[in-house]
Amino acid sequence: MKRYLFLGLIYALALVLPLFIGEFWIHVAVEILILGLFAVSFNMIFGYMGQLSFGHAAYYGVGAYVTGMLMVKASVPLAICLPLSMIGAGICALIIGYFCVRLTGIYFAILTMAFGQLIYYIIFKWYSFTRGDDGLQGIIAPPLLFSVNAYYYFTLFIATAALIVMWYISESPFGYTMRAIRDNADRTRFIGINVRKYMLINFVIAGMFAGLAGALWGPFNRSIAPDLTNWHHSGTPVFMTVIGGPFGFFGPMIGSVIYTFLMAFVTGFTEYWPLIIGLVIIFVVLFVPGGVLGFYESKMKVFRSKVPKSEETIP
Amino acid sequence: MAEEVILKVEKLNKAFGGLKATNNVSYQMRTGELSAIIGPNGAGKSTFFNLLTGYHLPDSGNIFFKGVNITHWPPHKITRLGIARAFQVSNLYPRLTTYENVRQAILSQQKKTLNLFTPAHRLAKKETQELLEITGLSQQTNMTAGNLPQGDKKRLELAIALGNKPDLVFLDEPTAGMSGEETHETMELVKRLNEEIGLTILFTEHDMSVVFGYARRLTVLHQGTVIAEGTPEEVRANEDAQRVYLGEEA
Amino acid sequence: MSGLSQGMMLFLIASGLSLIFGVMNILNFAHASLWLVGAYFCHSIWFRMQDYGFALWLSIPLAGLVLAGIGWLIEVILIRRVYKRELPEQLLLTYAMVLIIGDVIKIFWGVEDRIIVRPPEVSGPVFFFGIPIDSYFIFVILVGVAVAIGLWLFLQKTKYGHIVRAAVFSREMVSALGIPIPRIYTGVFVLGIFIAGTAGAVQAPVGSITLGMDMAVIIQAFCVVVIGGFGSLLGTLVGSIIVGEIYAFSILFWPQGALALIFIVTAIILVVRPWGLFGTPMRV
Numbered sequence: 001m002k003r004y005l006f007l008g009l010i011y012a013l014a015l016v017l018p019l020f021i022g023e024f025w026i027h028v029a030v031e032i033l034i035l036g037l038f039a040v041s042f043n044m045i046f047g048y049m050g051q052l053s054f055g056h057a058a059y060y061g062v063g064a065y066v067t068g069m070l071m072v073k074a075s076v077p078l079a080i081c082l083p084l085s086m087i088g089a090g091i092c093a094l095i096i097g098y099f100c101v102r103l104t105g106i107y108f109a110i111l112t113m114a115f116g117q118l119i120y121y122i123i124f125k126w127y128s129f130t131r132g133d134d135g136l137q138g139i140i141a142p143p144l145l146f147s148v149n150a151y152y153y154f155t156l157f158i159a160t161a162a163l164i165v166m167w168y169i170s171e172s173p174f175g176y177t178m179r180a181i182r183d184n185a186d187r188t189r190f191i192g193i194n195v196r197k198y199m200l201i202n203f204v205i206a207g208m209f210a211g212l213a214g215a216l217w218g219p220f221n222r223s224i225a226p227d228l229t230n231w232h233h234s235g236t237p238v239f240m241t242v243i244g245g246p247f248g249f250f251g252p253m254i255g256s257v258i259y260t261f262l263m264a265f266v267t268g269f270t271e272y273w274p275l276i277i278g279l280v281i282i283f284v285v286l287f288v289p290g291g292v293l294g295f296y297e298s299k300m301k302v303f304r305s306k307v308p309k310s311e312e313t314i315p
Numbered sequence: 316m317a318e319e320v321i322l323k324v325e326k327l328n329k330a331f332g333g334l335k336a337t338n339n340v341s342y343q344m345r346t347g348e349l350s351a352i353i354g355p356n357g358a359g360k361s362t363f364f365n366l367l368t369g370y371h372l373p374d375s376g377n378i379f380f381k382g383v384n385i386t387h388w389p390p391h392k393i394t395r396l397g398i399a400r401a402f403q404v405s406n407l408y409p410r411l412t413t414y415e416n417v418r419q420a421i422l423s424q425q426k427k428t429l430n431l432f433t434p435a436h437r438l439a440k441k442e443t444q445e446l447l448e449i450t451g452l453s454q455q456t457n458m459t460a461g462n463l464p465q466g467d468k469k470r471l472e473l474a475i476a477l478g479n480k481p482d483l484v485f486l487d488e489p490t491a492g493m494s495g496e497e498t499h500e501t502m503e504l505v506k507r508l509n510e511e512i513g514l515t516i517l518f519t520e521h522d523m524s525v526v527f528g529y530a531r532r533l534t535v536l537h538q539g540t541v542i543a544e545g546t547p548e549e550v551r552a553n554e555d556a557q558r559v560y561l562g563e564e565a
Numbered sequence: 566m567s568g569l570s571q572g573m574m575l576f577l578i579a580s581g582l583s584l585i586f587g588v589m590n591i592l593n594f595a596h597a598s599l600w601l602v603g604a605y606f607c608h609s610i611w612f613r614m615q616d617y618g619f620a621l622w623l624s625i626p627l628a629g630l631v632l633a634g635i636g637w638l639i640e641v642i643l644i645r646r647v648y649k650r651e652l653p654e655q656l657l658l659t660y661a662m663v664l665i666i667g668d669v670i671k672i673f674w675g676v677e678d679r680i681i682v683r684p685p686e687v688s689g690p691v692f693f694f695g696i697p698i699d700s701y702f703i704f705v706i707l708v709g710v711a712v713a714i715g716l717w718l719f720l721q722k723t724k725y726g727h728i729v730r731a732a733v734f735s736r737e738m739v740s741a742l743g744i745p746i747p748r749i750y751t752g753v754f755v756l757g758i759f760i761a762g763t764a765g766a767v768q769a770p771v772g773s774i775t776l777g778m779d780m781a782v783i784i785q786a787f788c789v790v791v792i793g794g795f796g797s798l799l800g801t802l803v804g805s806i807i808v809g810e811i812y813a814f815s816i817l818f819w820p821q822g823a824l825a826l827i828f829i830v831t832a833i834i835l836v837v838r839p840w841g842l843f844g845t846p847m848r849v
Contacts, residue, residue, distance in 0.1 A: 052653045099836050106592060106652055107839045110791060111832060117784060118828045125821050169431045176435045177428045180419050183408040190368065191420045191479055192394035193428060231784070235660060242657060275668035281661040285654050286646055
């Protein structure tokens with residue numbers, strides 16, 4: 001129960017944030033939420049199912065382009081674009097996932113990356129449809145959400161709803177089946193579960209939420225480009241998840257806070273952001289492999305073992 | 316208890332590279348049997364289980380379960396039809412707790428694993444606790460499965476297999492690593508399950524006292540071939556069996 | 566012809582990548598980045614000596630040696646810490662190296678393109694049955710063939726080569742024979758980077774040296790290794806030729822689609838035969 005109190009506190013803080021900080025940092029906060037949503041969706045495949053998808057940005061990008069193009073070319077209201085983006089991203093994930101879930105490990109990683117690049121390539125080259133490398137400009141949010149603060153609350157609302165849904169999924173029998181597949185796929189077959197089918201379902205759900213995140217990005221950034229789908233952008237949720245910790249639900253979100261803050265801060269005084277984040281990642285991989293959450297958990301274990309055992313609560 | 320044939324294996328063959336692991340094996344089990352397969356290491360017992368549970372595809376031959384031809388079925392389909400398996404080397408979910416391990420099997424059997432929105436900790440509580448009690452794991456409910464002592468791991472193996480409410484269970488060395496007392500407890504449980512619910516059980520063991528103490532029918536495997544079959548007394552008296560296996564046993 | 570030289574360039578990069586993965590099970594994302602560093606070093610060395618006729622011919626092996634040294638440092642400081650780790654951590658480490666090396670190149674060499682002027686021996690065309698062929702392309706192909714033969718001889722005829730081949734097949738077996746695995750890993754990694762660095766140096770006089778070249782190339786190198794099969798020299802050779810030819814042919818029918826075709830072929834191989842044309846079949 002203590003955890004819910006803590007969450008409630010964070011949420012209350014998030015609600016009153018615009019009163020305390022300036023527009024630039026609200027901007028950063030929106031970015032944290034969107035990329036955090038992206039990273040949490042990635043973690044459904046990585047932390048919960050145990051596979052490394054190096055092409056997750058494809059679905060983010062597809063979501064961004066569905067919303068972007070509908071808004072720019074057909075003036076479809078944002079509220080309708082969002083679910084359509086999720087569906088579009090979901091369909092992509094279904095087609096790509098169908099092939100990817102036949103593999104695991106390094107092969108899964110490379111195949112998801114190859115497909116991700118394929119999507120990047122299609123968006124890049126299909127100039128007549130997507131305006132290719134020029135990108136899509138002029139994605140304007142509806143008047144109601146025009147100000148940064150308004151868009152912040154909008155994103156907060158959507159992201160919270162999405163996180164709640166993903167939380168329920170992770171704690172459901174399906175979510176536990178994902179953990180089972182991660183920890184012992186063979187055993188899971190022997191208790192009667194069609195592992196491939198379940199992996200595909202999870203892959204599609206994760207893709208849909210990545211698409212939602214991408215859809216939110218368009219009106220925020222006012223423009224989108226094919227870069228959103230390439231393998232570099234696929235690295236972002238991986239970094240965030242590793243920094244925050246892949247074995248807890250909020251790990252990727254914590255990672256997003258750290259990563260986005262760090263990036264906003266570092267790019268303020270140097271262009272060598274890739275160098276910095278590269279060093280950070282190496283540091284985390286070598287010395288803090290469980291990420292922030294993992295570090296916290298291990299400290300808690302030491303703490304708990306020193307405290308007299310009253311009731312052992314299962315985390 | 317109807318005594319029809321629940322499992323029928325016809326002329327099963329499997330070779331790995333040049334090695335013939337299963338050589339023209341035919342086998343049958345009736346509902347309610349408590350039987351054992353024995354043989355020296357490398358005789359092909361695990362391969363036999365692997366073929367029956369869909370882990371490997373046979374080169375030739377047929378497997379019928381409850382009258383259905385399951386020869387080329389994938390493992391998850393075979394499990395759904397009613398076969399479960401406890402592995403020789405513990406095949407658990409090391410990061411989940413004992414409770415969560417058993418619950419996973421039960422949720423799968425109850426076909427609730429596609430449920431995306433009900434918190435799992437609310438489901439299958441009674442059934443999971445019952446199964447943990449039956450297999451003597453109530454004390455270890457919240458322990459991480461990877462940290463369990465060897466004997467408990469084997470018991471958890473059994474619990475997971477039972478979680479699927481199978482009609483037929485394969486137990487691969489169910490008492491390996493157990494103390495004398497644990498062995499007795501486990502095998503008594505196996506016997507009870509067989510007598511009270513009519514669970515058909517086939518097990519392999521190296522501990523001959525267990526085999527002769529509990530199995531009502533014995534099959535001896537050597538280099539992938541069945542060389543003797545019958546009641547324990549018949550097998551004990553069989554010269555081929557003696558020469559190949561029992562003679563080696565202290 | 567250009568398909569063949571493209572294929573050879575990819576072969577030089579992919580051979581080290583395939584070797585490292587086959588023996589150490591580590592997919593070196595930064596392989597092409599180190600290749601690019603090799604090109605930059607070659608330019609720097611050549612630049613200081615460009616008044617001498619042998620400048621290029623000296624710069625290439627020197628750059629290779631420098632990269633071998635860098636490869637050794639990287640292995641000792643970073644790579645060896647993740648041998649026992651899981652796949653994601655290894656991938657992240659080498660991916661982070663891509664980012665770091667990219668910026669390091671920027672810091673030391675700046676953002677401008679570098680050009681190496683070819684010495685007269687290889688500036689002009691060579692005539693083959695009346696068709697002019699760029700003589701440097703011939704040099705690149707010769708180097709590729711030399712590396713292929715050299716690696717083949719090493720793997721088939723020397724004791725160390727046998728150990729490396731055994732290690733690709735089974736690490737446990739080699740370790741059980743009392744051969745120190747860590748030393749093999751270091752040697753293989755250094756060899757792989759040496760080849761990559763030399764390849765970069767050899768490639769340097771073709772066109773110009775630009776930032777970001779490594780990005781385009783690494784993905785293609787992955788495709789080559791996937792198609793040919795990890796850990797197989799023959800596979801890498803065949804894979805590079807296939808990819809090179811896809812390039813050559815798509816220029817005729819679908820100029821824009823070369824990369825897409827390569828990805829599609831890679832995807833097909835991964836689905837149908839994940840261990841590649843010549844790799845060792847394994848449970849996926």
